[in-house]
Amino acid sequence: xxxxxxxxxxxxxxxxxxxxxxxxxxxxxxxxxxxxxxxxxxxxxxxxxxxxxxxxxxxxxxxxxxxxxxxxxxxxxxxxxxxxxxxxxxxxxxxxxxxxxxxxxxxxxxxxxxxxxxxxxxxxxxxxxxxxxxxxxxxxxxxxxxxxxxxxxxxxxxxxxxxxxxxxxxxxxxxxxxxxxxxxxxxxxxxxxxxxxxxxxxxxxxxxxxxxxxxxxxxxxxxxxxxxxxxxxxxxxxxxxxxxxxxxxxxxxxxxxxxxxxxxxxxxxxxxxxxxxxxxxxxxxxxxxxxxxxxxxxxxxxxxxxxxxxxxxxxxxxxxxxxxxxxxxxxxxxxxxxxxxxxxxxxxxxxxxxxxxxxxxxxx
Numbered sequence: 001x002x003x004x005x006x007x008x009x010x011x012x013x014x015x016x017x018x019x020x021x022x023x024x025x026x027x028x029x030x031x032x033x034x035x036x037x038x039x040x041x042x043x044x045x046x047x048x049x050x051x052x053x054x055x056x057x058x059x060x061x062x063x064x065x066x067x068x069x070x071x072x073x074x075x076x077x078x079x080x081x082x083x084x085x086x087x088x089x090x091x092x093x094x095x096x097x098x099x100x101x102x103x104x105x106x107x108x109x110x111x112x113x114x115x116x117x118x119x120x121x122x123x124x125x126x127x128x129x130x131x132x133x134x135x136x137x138x139x140x141x142x143x144x145x146x147x148x149x150x151x152x153x154x155x156x157x158x159x160x161x162x163x164x165x166x167x168x169x170x171x172x173x174x175x176x177x178x179x180x181x182x183x184x185x186x187x188x189x190x191x192x193x194x195x196x197x198x199x200x201x202x203x204x205x206x207x208x209x210x211x212x213x214x215x216x217x218x219x220x221x222x223x224x225x226x227x228x229x230x231x232x233x234x235x236x237x238x239x240x241x242x243x244x245x246x247x248x249x250x251x252x253x254x255x256x257x258x259x260x261x262x263x264x265x266x267x268x269x270x271x272x273x274x275x276x277x278x279x280x281x282x283x284x285x286x287x288x289x290x291x292x293x294x295x296x297x298x299x300x301x302x303x304x305x306x307x308x309x310x311x312x313x314x315x316x317x318x319x320x321x322x323x324x325x326x327x328x329x330x331x332x333x334x335x336x337x338x339x340x341x342x343x344x345x346x347x348x349x350x351x352x353x354x355x356x357x358x359x360x361x362x363x364x
Contacts, residue, residue, distance in 0.1 A: 012350065015059055019348035032122040032131070040091050047095025056098035060349050062356035065363065068102070071314050071336050072234035072261050074196050076102035077157050078356050079337035080327070083264075083318050084108050084163035084199065084238065086341045088139045093160055094152045100352035103159030105264075105339065106145065108201045110167040111184040113141035117168070117287075125280035125289070129322055131342055133268055134287030137168040137204060142185040146192050162195035163238065165204055166212070175212055179225050190231040197233050200226060200260075202251075203240035203267040214240045216250035223258035234261040234314070241266035241297040241319065245304055252309060262314030264339060265301045269293045269319075291342035295320025299333045306334025322346055324358040 027035050046052035062078060069079040081103040082096055090106040116138025123132035139145065142164075154160065164185045166178040182200065189195050202213040202222070213219045219237075226235070237255055239248065255263065268288025272281040275293045298319035305315060317335030321327050322343040330338045343351050 011059075012353075016348060016350050019350070024346075024348065028124060028126065031120075032124055033119065036086070036122065040087070043095050044091040047092065047098075053095065053098055056095065060099045060353055061097070062100040062353045064357060065360040067356050067359045067363070069337060072197070074159055074234065075157070076159050076337060078102035078352070079331075079359070080352050080355055081105055081159070081161065081316065081337060081339045082344075083339035083341045084161075084201065085133065085135065088135075088137075090145045090149050090152070093149060094155065097155040097158045099344075099349050100356050101158075102337070103161055103196075105161040105163050105199060106149070106195075107139065107163035107199075108137055108165035108204065109139050109142045109145050109162060109185055110137055110165055111142060111172075111181040112167045112169070113144065114139055114168045121287075123282065123287075125275060125277065125291075125293075127277040128275040128280055128289075128291070128293060129342070129346055130275055130280075130289045130291035130293045131345070132281060132287045133290055137165050142188050146188060146194050149194050150192065159196050160194075161197045161199055161236075162189055163199040163201050164189075165201040175218060175221070178212055179222050182222060183225055183229065186226055186229050190229055190233075195233060197236065197261075199236045199238050199264055201238040201267075203238055214243065214251070215247060216254050219251055220254045220258070223254060223260065227258050227260075236260065236262045236264055236314065236316065238264045239266040239301070241268075241294060241301060242270050245301070248301060249304075249308060252305065252313070256309075256312060260313075262316070262336075263305065264316040264318050265305065265335075266294070266298055266319060269297060290319070291346070292320050292322060294318075295322075295326065299329060302330065302333040302335050321355075323351075324355050327355045328358060328362070 068077050084105040084107050093104050096104045114137050117134050117136030121134045166172045166181040172178045172181045213222045272278050302317050315335045316339050317330030318339035321338050321340040327338050
């Protein structure tokens with residue numbers, strides 16, 4: 001083997017050990033929102049220079065047998081996408097390929113800039129392997145994100161998805177205003193030809209008016225309006241996971257008749273009692289739970305969706321991907337690809353490469 005490969009194979013276990021045993025404990029002593037800001041800023045800068053991209057890729061980019069997948073005409077170098085909610089302003093869109101991601105779901109973006117909910121917006125539940133997420137759709141607004149992405153060098157073959165939500169303010173609290181809020185964002189993205197696919201976030205639990213479109217009756221007028229905007233990109237819906245199967249399936253029926261291509265299953269868990277250690281959660285509801293707390297609900301809804309609808313919907317499995325085994329479980333349940341955030345935070349930036357290796361081993 002080339003010397004560089006031997007060195008890399010020797011150093012990878014050390015890098016993993018250093019993150020989990022030294023760096024992560026130190027990071028977890030500080031405010032998670034601040035740490036998020038620091039890492040996004042660092043990642044954005046590193047993505048602009050060849051030398052730092054090469055260094056990141058040397059440490060974290062998968063090199064091995066082909067694990068690509070094609071969904072709705074889009075080929076992903078790896079079936080792993082950074083879920084919406086981390087890169088909400090598109091600042092990491094030019095660097096995530098170096099971490100073995102096949103795509104970045106940017107956003108959620110909204111029609112107007114949104115400062116999000118009042119801090120604290122994030123809380124770690126370490127023993128539960130979960131985060132309390134109370135961001136409230138913080139982002140710079142769709143027009144600012146479009147301008148940033150127009151100036152960003154897109155890595156060859158890398159996929160940009162854009163998650164769209166309604167602005168978290170009183171102006172969009174009513175359903176009609178909210179629908180036009182979504183429509184403005186989608187129309188602007190289409191006009192500028194930004195994004196390889198679009199995900200409609202119908203189930204963010206931390207906004208004015210609540211989950212206005214997380215039921216079939218309200219979802220239909222939203223999807224009918226958005227499907228009037230003509231383009232040739234796949235459209236997905238980010239689904240709630242606290243609905244009953246009957247309610248969930250009714251939403252799938254709406255998505256089917258409106259012509260949506262697929263679903264992301266799913267969003268945050270609102271039931272704190274389902275955490276392994278619910279005492280870690282806030283006493284009163286203040287944001288949804290990510291990570292392991294979403295795992296069982298997500299997997300079950302993926303399985304039922306695939307059994308009921310066959311290949312009708314492309315399915316992105318999201319929620320509780322904390323290990324290679326968790327990713328494989330999502331795919332075995334029926335997902336076509338996985339999305340994650342919390343696993344990267346708890347396990348480290350080597351997780352995506354490890355998943356790719358597990359997929360390559362399975363294909364042998």
